Amino acid sequence: MITLERQSILNSEISAADSRLEIFAALKRVAHEFGFRHITLFAATRADETLLSRMIVETTLPVSYIQEFDRRRLLKLCPVASIISKSALPYCWSIDDPESVRGFPIPVEMDELQRRYDIITSVAMAVHSIDGGRFMLRFDGVRHRLSQVELNEIGMIALHAFDVFDKIRRSAKTGTAGPLTTRELEVVRWTAQGKTSSEIGRILSLSDHTVNAYMTNAIKKLDCVNRTQLVAKALRLRLIV
């Protein structure tokens, strides 16, 4: 199949997806078309995250691989995230390449684990949601490095797929946002994350008084009597995630 034809077919499948299940199925097809075995969508939740399993939104990687990766605490040794986060372009590397070609070292234990699971060549790219969420798409498998043309193609397709995924994700969120305004939701979310009113004020560039007013409004709107009830109810109704 020539490049443009493949891109056109995959893009049609991606455009037709209207659920997370369907968009991930389309991404699996992309991985297959490019000779990869696995596709993973990661969410960059916290800079100090220590477990890979907590970052995974969707993946085809074997559970046993993820468990062993986490058991051996390899995430803190993994050089990939910091490299990917510095560019919007897809990055391709192979653990078979010498370090001078690959551009970064791979810890011995990670190299050994990846080889055992046939994760030899990878492509990863950082993708950003328009509501500020940071994600990473990664393809893994056994194949030769991608040519520049292939890399451009998979980059555009991955970007398109993430855009569709993100629309589905955001519409699911706004569909359950209930009566709270965006600002009230922000204030409740930061409270749930353990921030005080003055800390939230500094984060959102608001006065303590304004933060407290948003909280009071949110408490009334959700028919609560205190902030604990408000936070618990907002989490239960999945107004904040």
Next chain:
Amino acid sequence: MTFWVEHTEKRVNTQYKEVGLSADEVVELASAFRFYGYWRIDLDTGHFFATEDVCRILGLEPKDGPMNMVAITERIHPDDMPQLMETFERASGERLTYHNIYRVKEDAEHYKYVRSVGKFRDKPGTSGEVVGMTYEFFAERPGVTYFLDEPDLQKD
């Protein structure tokens, strides 16, 4: 499933005194062989504070200050999370003692069972707090005995 007991109707159990156990020894026995942590929720701020063992049960790094409730709910089984939050909602508004059992993520694929017992408590000058304890169930098979060394035990 959550069970509720009116605060005033709560059964007082001081049977440990009948066999000469101290309160510390009761805690020592209850918490042997498993994570056994304590927590409190400040009703006015909505902040959740927890001890190290609660963090370990939840698979989160222990930290000073309030915990991230969003991160906590991500560790709880999606079918159990709404019930647990509903428990917090009710416990923060009524003077009740409750217990519930729910599943917490153990790794990428498995969940473990956890039990929490909590109660409303007055705190002068504030709206009060909900305090409680959380511990994990044994995964080991019945009929297996484990022993703990007691290196600090004073010998006569």
